Amino acid sequence: MAHGPATMADGWIKYASRWLFTTNHKDIGTLYLWFSFAMFILGGAFAMIIRAELFQPGMQLINPEFFNQMTTMHGLVMVFGAIMPAFVGLANWLIPMMIGAPDMALPRMNNLSFWILPFAFAILVSTLFMEGGGPNFGWTFYAPLSTTYAPDTVNYFIFGVHIMGASSIMGSINIIATVMNMRAPGMTYMKMPLFVWTWVITAFLLVAVMPVLAGAVTMMLMDINFGTSFFNAAGGGDPVLFQHVFWFFGHPEVYIIILPAFGVVSQIIPTFSRKPLFGYSSMVYATASIAFMSFIVWAHHMFTVGMPIAGELYFMYATLLIAVPTGVKVFNWITTMYKGSLTFETPMLFSIAFVILFTFGGFTGLMLSIAAADMQYHDTYFVVAHFHYVMVAGAVFSGTAAVYYWLPKWCGKMYNETMGKVQFWIAFIGFNITFMPQHFLGLAGMPRRYADYGLQFADWNMLSSVGAFMYGAAQILFLFNVVRTITHGKPVEDPQVWEGAEGLEWTLPTPAPYHTFETPPEVK
Amino acid sequence: MLKRAQALFLRRLGAVLALVAVGGVSAENATRQLNMPQGVTEVSQAAYDIHMIMMWICTVIGVAVFGFMFYVMYAHRKSRGAVAENFHENIVVELLWTIVPAIILVVMAIPATTALLKVYDTEDADIDIKVTGYQWKWQYEYLGEGVKFMSELRTSQDEIYGREPKGEHYLREVTEPLVIPAGKKVRFLITGNDVIHSWWVPDFGVKRDAIPGLFTSAWAKTDQVGTYVGECAELCGKDHAFMPVVVEVKEQAEYDQWLAAKKQEAAAYASTIGKQWTSDELMAKGEEVYNRSCAGCHMQNGQGIPGVFPALKDSAIALGPVEEHLRIVVDGVNGTAMQSFADQLSEVDLAAVVHYERNAWGNDVGDITQPVDVLNYKQGQ
Ligand code: HEM
Ligand SMILES: [Cu+2]
Ligand SMILES: [Cu+2]
Numbered sequence: 001m002a003h004g005p006a007t008m009a010d011g012w013i014k015y016a017s018r019w020l021f022t023t024n025h026k027d028i029g030t031l032y033l034w035f036s037f038a039m040f041i042l043g044g045a046f047a048m049i050i051r052a053e054l055f056q057p058g059m060q061l062i063n064p065e066f067f068n069q070m071t072t073m074h075g076l077v078m079v080f081g082a083i084m085p086a087f088v089g090l091a092n093w094l095i096p097m098m099i100g101a102p103d104m105a106l107p108r109m110n111n112l113s114f115w116i117l118p119f120a121f122a123i124l125v126s127t128l129f130m131e132g133g134g135p136n137f138g139w140t141f142y143a144p145l146s147t148t149y150a151p152d153t154v155n156y157f158i159f160g161v162h163i164m165g166a167s168s169i170m171g172s173i174n175i176i177a178t179v180m181n182m183r184a185p186g187m188t189y190m191k192m193p194l195f196v197w198t199w200v201i202t203a204f205l206l207v208a209v210m211p212v213l214a215g216a217v218t219m220m221l222m223d224i225n226f227g228t229s230f231f232n233a234a235g236g237g238d239p240v241l242f243q244h245v246f247w248f249f250g251h252p253e254v255y256i257i258i259l260p261a262f263g264v265v266s267q268i269i270p271t272f273s274r275k276p277l278f279g280y281s282s283m284v285y286a287t288a289s290i291a292f293m294s295f296i297v298w299a300h301h302m303f304t305v306g307m308p309i310a311g312e313l314y315f316m317y318a319t320l321l322i323a324v325p326t327g328v329k330v331f332n333w334i335t336t337m338y339k340g341s342l343t344f345e346t347p348m349l350f351s352i353a354f355v356i357l358f359t360f361g362g363f364t365g366l367m368l369s370i371a372a373a374d375m376q377y378h379d380t381y382f383v384v385a386h387f388h389y390v391m392v393a394g395a396v397f398s399g400t401a402a403v404y405y406w407l408p409k410w411c412g413k414m415y416n417e418t419m420g421k422v423q424f425w426i427a428f429i430g431f432n433i434t435f436m437p438q439h440f441l442g443l444a445g446m447p448r449r450y451a452d453y454g455l456q457f458a459d460w461n462m463l464s465s466v467g468a469f470m471y472g473a474a475q476i477l478f479l480f481n482v483v484r485t486i487t488h489g490k491p492v493e494d495p496q497v498w499e500g501a502e503g504l505e506w507t508l509p510t511p512a513p514y515h516t517f518e519t520p521p522e523v524k
Numbered sequence: 525m526l527k528r529a530q531a532l533f534l535r536r537l538g539a540v541l542a543l544v545a546v547g548g549v550s551a552e553n554a555t556r557q558l559n560m561p562q563g564v565t566e567v568s569q570a571a572y573d574i575h576m577i578m579m580w581i582c583t584v585i586g587v588a589v590f591g592f593m594f595y596v597m598y599a600h601r602k603s604r605g606a607v608a609e610n611f612h613e614n615i616v617v618e619l620l621w622t623i624v625p626a627i628i629l630v631v632m633a634i635p636a637t638t639a640l641l642k643v644y645d646t647e648d649a650d651i652d653i654k655v656t657g658y659q660w661k662w663q664y665e666y667l668g669e670g671v672k673f674m675s676e677l678r679t680s681q682d683e684i685y686g687r688e689p690k691g692e693h694y695l696r697e698v699t700e701p702l703v704i705p706a707g708k709k710v711r712f713l714i715t716g717n718d719v720i721h722s723w724w725v726p727d728f729g730v731k732r733d734a735i736p737g738l739f740t741s742a743w744a745k746t747d748q749v750g751t752y753v754g755e756c757a758e759l760c761g762k763d764h765a766f767m768p769v770v771v772e773v774k775e776q777a778e779y780d781q782w783l784a785a786k787k788q789e790a791a792a793y794a795s796t797i798g799k800q801w802t803s804d805e806l807m808a809k810g811e812e813v814y815n816r817s818c819a820g821c822h823m824q825n826g827q828g829i830p831g832v833f834p835a836l837k838d839s840a841i842a843l844g845p846v847e848e849h850l851r852i853v854v855d856g857v858n859g860t861a862m863q864s865f866a867d868q869l870s871e872v873d874l875a876a877v878v879h880y881e882r883n884a885w886g887n888d889v890g891d892i893t894q895p896v897d898v899l900n901y902k903q904g905q
Contacts, residue, residue, distance in 0.1 A: 306732060
């Protein structure tokens with residue numbers, strides 16, 4: 001096809017059809033990224049409501065029932081709506097350009113896997129306006145709170161989760177097919193950029209565990225509507241079975257979230273160190289072994305359900321082991337910076353913060369894996385702090401770094417560096433003010449998912465809320481900076497954009513044309 | 525009122541800002557605890573010790589790793605004229621930083637295992653107490669003693685919703701605490717009645733999920749007399765934050781006295797079942813029971829929460845035949861949040877609450893439900 005993509009100038013029908021029917025990996029990547037940002041703002045708004053209510057002891061703004069809906073929706077929207085689609089968006093944009101392919105292997109399926117997502121979330125969010133309210137059983141939706149005791153709207157929730165799962169599975173199959181079949185001549189597996197590697201491994205994880213999630217919600221559906229008793233003790237079922245099934249999905253899920261983030265920082269740190277990634281092959285092996293191990297540690301989320309001691313010991317030892325490959329990655333990133341020539345543009349700042357804060361979250365993860373101590377930590381704010389260090393300072397920081405890093409390549413304009421740095425510092429400080437005190441709250445005994453708390457927790461909670469509003473404000477600045485770059489940014493023409501950037505995507509013209517690598521490049 | 529709230533708010537914000545500035549402790553709320561409590565049992569001490577070991581190991585590694593990283597960020601910056609080298613592999617260091625952490629982990633695993641063995645040492649208990657989680661209260665039953673009671677939040681709705689100043693023990697007070705003797709090994713057999721709860725007393729190092737259809741066990745033994753406050757640690761619905769645990773540890777003699785009094789109370793209560801109650805007596809008692817046990821879902825005004833908990837005002841059941849009404853309250857509705865109250869409430873309470881529901885908020889059935897009716901209903905099953 002000779003003509004370019006439709007623009008507003010072609011009339012809005014053509015323009016809307018372009019996005020609705022597009023099979024172009026760049027368009028679909030853009031759709032995913034905007035969608036995920038919208039979900040990030042929505043999930044963030046829920047978080048602001050939660051933190052506003054927890055600003056002081058007592059119920060001030062909302063009631064406990066709605067509070068539970070907010071924590072649940074916040075978790076679901078952030079995990080399934082914001083973080084996962086953001087990395088699928090990056091994969092769409094970048095994988096073909098990184099391996100020298102003209103597009104994704106299955107472009108029509110690509111369109112479908114995106115366009116069912118808005119429906120899934122529309123269904124999920126609409127439950128908030130229905131009688132009975134939205135899901136109120138936590139993003140981990142433990143039965144029987146989510147079955148026998150759930151509002152009727154739980155059926156919409158189940159339907160929504162099924163659609164998200166279908167979307168993720170299609171997306172993953174597409175990525176696997178693309179990487180296996182469409183690499184440019186000479187692009188052997190061990191030459192692929194680390195972002196591509198982490199994504200292929202993630203895609204395999206997704207294909208393996210999304211059906212397990214689908215199984216869990218289907219069993220719920222049967223229990224609720226068709227009289228089965230998978231999770232109903234009164235009927236001979238077992239509520240603990242639910243937790244095993246959920247975490248068999250859930251633990252790999254946390255690596256689904258973090259592995260692509262590892263990939264992103266493994267691209268960015270070498271660029272701004274002007275030095276190749278240290279230990280490329282050990283990075284690949286570490287990623288693969290983390291992925292494998294993520295299947296055999298799930299019950300570390302269940303140390304308090306009263307498993308036999310042999311089970312507890314096994315899951316404790318196995319979880320400790322994950323720290324080894326994770327440590328390898330951290331050491332590799334730092335050694336990449338060692339004897340480099342470092343500069344600290346916004347993407348690098350976010351990546352360095354990623355390394356520091358993610359490692360911090362890894363340390364608390366190690367502590368959590370000690371079963372006897374976890375009896376005290378479990379289901380407190382200590383856990384909340386742990387997973388926000390790995391998921392927000394981990395996945396979200398790396399996603400932000402990725403946008404700043406590749407935005408000039410995508411739209412051919414440079415973002416405002418000062419604004420980027422200001423955003424970074426507000427986000428970094430706000431994040432730590434929000435979540436560092438939560439460690440103390442948890443240790444001092446504040447359980448998570450609490451709509452109200454005793455007076456002894458008042459000060460740290462207020463501080464945490466102040467930090468949360470700060471972190472929220474940084475996101476507005478982010479949006480502003482990105483939009484302004486697209487509309488008013490300083491044009492960039494250099495294909496390489498960043499002095500130290502390596503890889504096929506940086507050999508393409510800037511901005512990247514609508515169709516790229518129609519004839520495959522030769523990789524030496 | 526608003527002024528007061530404002531003043532309180534400003535004071536608190538000031539305290540928080542001071543806290544940020546100096547990282548210290550402000551005058552208000554002296555109990556600003558940062559670390560895990562050492563607690564008063566062997567188990568809580570073991571958890572604390574392993575927690576501290578882990579924290580120090582992580583701190584040492586963290587200081588080393590981040591220290592090196594900050595050095596690199598300072599020394600090898602382009603603005604200081606650093607020129608990048610090109611190495612990207614070194615098999616020796618890569619092996620080292622795989623093997624050394626693995627060894628550290630094995631070292632960690634040893635004390636972690638001993639600590640866990642302690643948690644699981646529930647044999648040879650002197651006293652067995654069954655703990656049952658209900659939406660949203662705890663029931664304690666002294667096995668073999670015939671003593672059983674409910675323990676619920678005592679903080680008033682007015683305090684929670686800011687219509688009254690919050691008391692010193694806000695959300696840390698219950699109608700009737702669990703009482704155990706000092707110096708005896710107490711085993712808790714924990715289960716759930718409806719959804720999963722989790723019974724947590726930080727100072728005992730005990731946190732165990734209360735799962736319907738399953739018993740989990742934990743134990744505590746302490747010499748330290750005192751009051752220990754805990755929480756429900758597993759999301760269990762609307763009032764998850766409002767079902768604290770309070771345990772009183774008493775000297776053996778005091779405990780014996782308390783237990784004897786509880787037994788007497790139970791016996792005295794049995795005699796009230798046969799008595800004929802007047803409507804006014806039942807209404808007064810019923811209102812109390814209703815507000816305590818039912819208003820959480822059906823609301824104080826009997827109007828429920830549309831779509832979740834049905835209204836009882838003008839409901840066909842509350843206005844219909846009393847047998848049906850009794851059946852629902854005594855047996856519950858299987859597969860819904862409407863649980864069976866047969867074990868939670870006494871016959872007197874059940875009769876009173878049913879009578880109350882039939883004659884409150886404009887419901888005017890006008891009949892009277894006596895404790896014997898409940899007893900007959902239960903025995904007729
Ligand atoms: C060194 C690596 C890690 C270790 C050893 C570790 C260990 C643990 C453990 C033992 C728990 C259970 C705590 C409890 O509920 O009592 C936990 C919770 C959690 N972790 Fe990690 N973790 C690690 C990394 C990560 C990463 C990379 C992520 C995600 C990006 C993550 C996300 C979570 C989440 C979401 C939870 C809480 C789940 C919930 O209950 O809602 N963790 N982690
Ligand atoms: Cu996990
Ligand atoms: Cu609870």
